[in-house]
Amino acid sequence: MVTMERMNCSRSTTTLGAMPPRSVLNGLQPMGLGTPWVESLSSYFQRLADSHHVTPKILARDMVLPRLGFSKRTSSHQADRFWRSTFFNGMGEVPEKWVKVLEDLTKVQGLVRLTLLPLRGRVGIQGTSGQGRRWCPLCLKEGEPYGQLLWEIGTVTACPRHQVKLVQACTCTPKERVPYHQVKHLPTLCWACGWVLGERTPIDLTPVEEGEVLYAERVGALLASEAYGRMGILHDRSPALSDFLNRAVKDLAGGQSVQVAKALGFSKGAVSEWTRGHHLPSLPQALHIAWIFKAELSDVLWHEGRPDGPVHPKCHSYWGLRRSYPGTRSAFGLSTKLEAILEAEPPISVAEAARRNGTSKRELYRLYPEQAKAIAERLAKSKVEHSRAIREERLAVIGRLAGEMVAAGIKPTMKLLERRLVDIPRAFLLMERSACLLKIRNETMSDPPAA
Amino acid sequence: MCSPDSRPRDYSSLSREDALRLPDAERLAFFRAVKLGHPRINGVLADLDLVTDDDSGTSIALLVGPTGAGKSTLIQRFREQLLRGSMERMVAEPWHIPVVSVEAPATGERVFSWRTFYYRIGEALKEPMLNRKTETIHQGPRTITKSVMSGATVAALQAAVEEAMSRRGTRVLIIDEAAHLLRNLKVEAMANHLDALKYLANQSGAKLVLVGSYDLHRLMTLSAQLARRTTVIHFRRYLLDDPEDVCIFQQLVAHLVKFMPIEGVEDLASEEWSLKLQQASVGCVGILKETLTRALAQALRNGKGKWSNACLEKALLGPDQWREILEEALMGEKSVEGTTYGKGTFTALNRQVKSMAAGL
Numbered sequence: 189m190v191t192m193e194r195m196n197c198s199r200s201t202t203t204l205g206a207m208p209p210r211s212v213l214n215g216l217q218p219m220g221l222g223t224p225w226v227e228s229l230s231s232y233f234q235r236l237a238d239s240h241h242v243t244p245k246i247l248a249r250d251m252v253l254p255r256l257g258f259s260k261r262t263s264s265h266q267a268d269r270f271w272r273s274t275f276f277n278g279m280g281e282v283p284e285k286w287v288k289v290l291e292d293l294t295k296v297q298g299l300v301r302l303t304l305l306p307l308r309g310r311v312g313i314q315g316t317s318g319q320g321r322r323w324c325p326l327c328l329k330e331g332e333p334y335g336q337l338l339w340e341i342g343t344v345t346a347c348p349r350h351q352v353k354l355v356q357a358c359t360c361t362p363k364e365r366v367p368y369h370q371v372k373h374l375p376t377l378c379w380a381c382g383w384v385l386g387e388r389t390p391i392d393l394t395p396v397e398e399g400e401v402l403y404a405e406r407v408g409a410l411l412a413s414e415a416y417g418r419m420g421i422l423h424d425r426s427p428a429l430s431d432f433l434n435r436a437v438k439d440l441a442g443g444q445s446v447q448v449a450k451a452l453g454f455s456k457g458a459v460s461e462w463t464r465g466h467h468l469p470s471l472p473q474a475l476h477i478a479w480i481f482k483a484e485l486s487d488v489l490w491h492e493g494r495p496d497g498p499v500h501p502k503c504h505s506y507w508g509l510r511r512s513y514p515g516t517r518s519a520f521g522l523s524t525k526l527e528a529i530l531e532a533e534p535p536i537s538v539a540e541a542a543r544r545n546g547t548s549k550r551e552l553y554r555l556y557p558e559q560a561k562a563i564a565e566r567l568a569k570s571k572v573e574h575s576r577a578i579r580e581e582r583l584a585v586i587g588r589l590a591g592e593m594v595a596a597g598i599k600p601t602m603k604l605l606e607r608r609l610v611d612i613p614r615a616f617l618l619m620e621r622s623a624c625l626l627k628i629r630n631e632t633m634s635d636p637p638a639a
Numbered sequence: 640m641c642s643p644d645s646r647p648r649d650y651s652s653l654s655r656e657d658a659l660r661l662p663d664a665e666r667l668a669f670f671r672a673v674k675l676g677h678p679r680i681n682g683v684l685a686d687l688d689l690v691t692d693d694d695s696g697t698s699i700a701l702l703v704g705p706t707g708a709g710k711s712t713l714i715q716r717f718r719e720q721l722l723r724g725s726m727e728r729m730v731a732e733p734w735h736i737p738v739v740s741v742e743a744p745a746t747g748e749r750v751f752s753w754r755t756f757y758y759r760i761g762e763a764l765k766e767p768m769l770n771r772k773t774e775t776i777h778q779g780p781r782t783i784t785k786s787v788m789s790g791a792t793v794a795a796l797q798a799a800v801e802e803a804m805s806r807r808g809t810r811v812l813i814i815d816e817a818a819h820l821l822r823n824l825k826v827e828a829m830a831n832h833l834d835a836l837k838y839l840a841n842q843s844g845a846k847l848v849l850v851g852s853y854d855l856h857r858l859m860t861l862s863a864q865l866a867r868r869t870t871v872i873h874f875r876r877y878l879l880d881d882p883e884d885v886c887i888f889q890q891l892v893a894h895l896v897k898f899m900p901i902e903g904v905e906d907l908a909s910e911e912w913s914l915k916l917q918q919a920s921v922g923c924v925g926i927l928k929e930t931l932t933r934a935l936a937q938a939l940r941n942g943k944g945k946w947s948n949a950c951l952e953k954a955l956l957g958p959d960q961w962r963e964i965l966e967e968a969l970m971g972e973k974s975v976e977g978t979t980y981g982k983g984t985f986t987a988l989n990r991q992v993k994s995m996a997a998g999l
Contacts, residue, residue: 207722207736208729210765214806215734239806241772241799243784250768295733370783372775382781 211295213251214239218302219334224348224408225327228277229287229302231335231375236294244271244373255289274318277340279308284421301417302337309422310429310489312468315343319356321379326350328376328386335375338408343472346396348404353396359388398524406475406485413486428498429474430465432488436481436501437463452480522547526559535567579620582612586624590631600628658900663939666900670935673898677891677924680713683874686980687717690870691811691846697870698840699833701817701858702850703975704874705968707926710850713874714740714813717848721811728808736807739763739845743819751820751832757796760812764803772799797839804843812839817849821857830861837868853971859978873979876922876968879914884922889913891924895931901938903946907931919955921964930954 216236220226237247249267258266270282277283283303291299300306304316318340324347327336338344339354346353360381371379378385410416433448441447449459454473461467469477478485481501491498522545529541538560542549553560589608590600598604602624606617617624648665650658650672658669683702690700704710718738722729725737741763744755761769772791773784775798785792791799804812814820820832840847849855859866877884877891893908906912920926933954938946956964977991 208726209733210729210736210807211734212765212767213734214803215732216806239802240766240768241775241795241802242768243773246768246771250771366781366783370785372782372784374782377782382778382783384780384782387780 211293213290213293215294215296217296218299220336221298221301222412222414224338224405224412225332226337226411227302227334228337228340228375229283229299230271230276230340232299232302233271233286233290234373234375235334236290238372238374244268251293252286252289255292256285274320274340274342277303277318277337278316279304279313298417300421301411304337304341305421306417306419307471307489309424310426310468311474312470314470315341316471317342322354322356323385324350324352325355325386326352328384330386333376337411338404341407341471343470344404344407346400346404348401348408351396351401353394358383358385403472403475406479407471410475410485413484413490415486415490419490425465425468426489427465428489428491429469429477430463431498432481432483432501433459433463433477435498440481440501452477523556523559526552526556526563530559530562530566535570536563537567538564582616583620583623583627585609585612587627587631590628594631600632602628655898655900658898659902661900663944666939667932667936669900670898671932673895674712674716675891675894675924676716678887679875679877679924680709680716683713683872684717684720686872687848688720690872690980691848693810695846695870696868697846698837698868699847699849699858699865699870701855701869701871702848702874703853703855703871703971705876705921705923705971706852706964707920707923707929708874708876709923709925709928710874711815712925714815714848714850718813725810732808734807736764736809738811738813739804739809740813740815742815743817745816745819745822751822751824753835754793754796757793757800760800761796761803764800764807764809766799766803769796769799772796774798797835801839801842804839804845809843809845811848812843812845813848813850815850818851818854820849821854826861829858830865833858833861833865837865853967853974856971856975856978870980871975871978873972873975875972877917877924878922879917885914885917888917888922892916892927895928899931899935901935901944901946906948907951919961921961921968923964923968926956926964930956 213236216232216239218227218232233247234244237244240247242250245267248271249263253263253266254260270276270286273282275282276286283305287299287303287305291297307316319342322339323335324339327347327349338348344354358378358381360378360383364381366380366382370382372382373379376384376386378388381388437443437445437448441451445459445463446456449456452459453476458467458469462469468474474489475485478488483499483501487499525545526541529536529544536544538552539549541560541563542552545552549560586605586609589605593600593604602617602621605624605628606614609617648668650665650669653661653669658666661669687700687702689695690697702710702713718740721738725735729735729737739760741756741759744752744759746752746755758769770790772795774792774795776783776785785795803809820836821829824832836847836849839845849858856871859869859871877888879885889908889910892913896904896907899907907916916927916930920930930951931954934951937950937953938944942950955961
């Protein structure tokens with residue numbers, strides 16, 4: 189007897205039947221998560237649209253804006269406005285809403301890490317907005333298929349990996365541009381000519397300051413930290429940084445916030461506002477604070493998950509160094525700069541070296557005494573050599589003139605030489621009288637006696 | 640006052656006794672919903688499972704059989720089986736759709752409508768914005784997009800569907816009524832259509848299962864390359880001259896009769912009636928079920944709820960219809976004799992080699 193079980197089948201051939209609810213959009217995974225080269229939200233949005241073979245405008249208009257409460261008519265006009273804006277990857281309300289909708293549509297979690305939303309309420313908003321579309325041509329040339337969040341931060345101006353300036357423009361001419369409706373919006377393509385950005389963009393050979401690279405590295409390290417994005421988005425100010433500064437004031441400066449302000453190179457008023465929690469330092473300022481006090485900014489901002497508890501500030505060798513704005517970033521590489529000055533020609537004075545680095549001669553001697561002494565000695569030595577060379581040259585001229593006078597049958601005297609040597613100051617002749625006389629005697633005695 | 644429930648009722652948990660208490664329309668719906676798994680279905684399901692495995696080397700499986708054999712029911716069962724097997728992955732990845740099942744469209748036009756076909760696959764994949772798909776064009780070093788205001792082009796739809804299948808991790812694409820693909824086609828055009836399907840399979844990484852009548856078998860003869868990567872699975876009917884088939888068919892009838900929500904049908908389970916039914920339904924389980932359903936409808940409507948064998952006779956296929964179906968089945972069985980999955984033997988191969996050598 190063959191057993192025949194009763195089947196439980198849906199008659200429809202096109203419904204999903206017993207399938208659990210599926211995501212509306214593709215589950216596209218963001219790239220570079222957990223690294224300094226994490227993808228930006230605008231890049232993710234463009235790649236998501238491309239994976240569905242639609243333009244980002246259509247994806248925004250048909251799928252995202254209706255869920256944000258925009259009417260169909262408004263959606264048509266506004267569709268391109270958001271994802272192309274400089275604040276799309278920042279800390280505002282727009283990225284917050286878009287992240288939520290995209291996570292719901294794709295069922296991919298963690299998209300908040302593609303924006304600066306985790307820093308909201310922890311650092312100030314100044315300088316975080318992008319300056320328009322920027323990229324590193326070498327990163328794209330190496331085949332990276334996405335745009336980095338690092339490029340969207342206004343205060344980052346260099347690529348920490350390749351140490352070149354970020355670029356803002358493709359070299360295409362108006363003739364090479366394609367009509368707007370044919371533009372392919374991908375983070376690696378020029379939106380005017382359709383070429384891959386890495387292939388056409390020239391590398392900006394403007395020297396990159398070491399401070400710019402170091403700053404970009406530290407921002408990248410912040411984006412790559414494990415805590416970034418784990419703690420959720422804040423809607424109020426976090427006391428993390430102000431607590432850290434207060435600990436610095438109490439433990440290192442004996443309760444005097446003016447000492448902390450001096451150490452950081454910021455104004456007393458600004459530090460006072462930060463310690464009281466009224467304002468937040470900007471991202472470069474926050475990074476500088478953490479660096480001066482030998483801490484990682486990620487540990488300072490997200491200390492909640494740390495087993496050791498909040499981070500305590502430690503004293504740094506740059507204590508007392510005056511800040512130079514916008515060279516907050518340049519303070520990071522002073523030692524290297526002084527070494528470079530020691531190699532460069534012509535030698536300069538310590539005062540000039542201090543002026544070029546936004547500090548004072550006294551501070552340089554205090555913090556880098558050996559290097560400052562070396563700069564001064566080098567200049568002094570070069571001056572001595574220069575003086576010696578001029579003296580020898582002048583004495584040679586005097587000797588030559590004396591020889592000519594002897595050959596002409598004229599007895600060379602100091603008075604005659606003084607009258608004829610208009611280029612040599614009289615003071616030199618007076619000071620070097622004995623050397624001049626010696627020269628004259630040598631020239632006179634070198635002539636053979638008359639037969 | 641309650642509003643009527645628009646969702647179809649689930650009759651799978653009801654027994655015959657429960658169904659007997661239902662009104663006539665629901666009794667009919669109950670019996671329509673009854674589907675039995677029988678050895679032929681189970682065997683073909685096992686073959687399909689093997690052939691659509693990632694390492695099988697097959698890109699396209701052709702599931703052929705006589706009309707009314709139960710291919711569509713089998714496909715539903717196969718689909719459910721695949722879904723059950725991928726449930727863990729579907730929970731972990733909410734975008735994953737392991738199997739997509741569509742019906743090849745017959746729009747009444749002279750040529751097959753690929754646009755409609757891709758649309759259907761897109762809808763089955765829950766792909767949004769189907770009418771706004773754009774085509775990417777590479778013009779030398781530059782990449783541009785080609786969007787058409789009047790709707791997506793076929794090329795754009797094709798690329799979008801391929802990418803959707805790839806991104807959703809679709810393992811199997813089932814195309815029912817696949818014979819529509821071949822209507823009114825010359826051999827060259829047939830090869831083009833099959834190339835398009837192969838391209839779809841290659842780009843998306845999915846296996847294709849084409850379900851239809853014996854016409855589909857012609858695809859195997861188009862080229863050696865196609866023959867290598869295509870497998871034919873034959874969903875046979877139950878033959879009258881095979882004692883095992885006759886025995887199984889009798890049990891099938893007995894099981895179905897047990898679910899018929901009407902009194903007085905017990906005689907149908909006898910050997911005599913099962914033989915008659917097997918002959919009348921050409922050995923096809925689907926035709927048997929349809930015949931019994933029509934007979935039940937007759938009994939409930941005109942027989943005022945009482946069963947009589949006259950209802951069954953009225954429900955039988957007409958003689959011409961029956962002849963047409965049988966002829967097609969016989970011809971089809973002959974055509975797939977040498978190509979069916981699992982039928983290759985060294986003896987058969989040797990015979991083939993000798994006959995080819997003699998021909999040359």
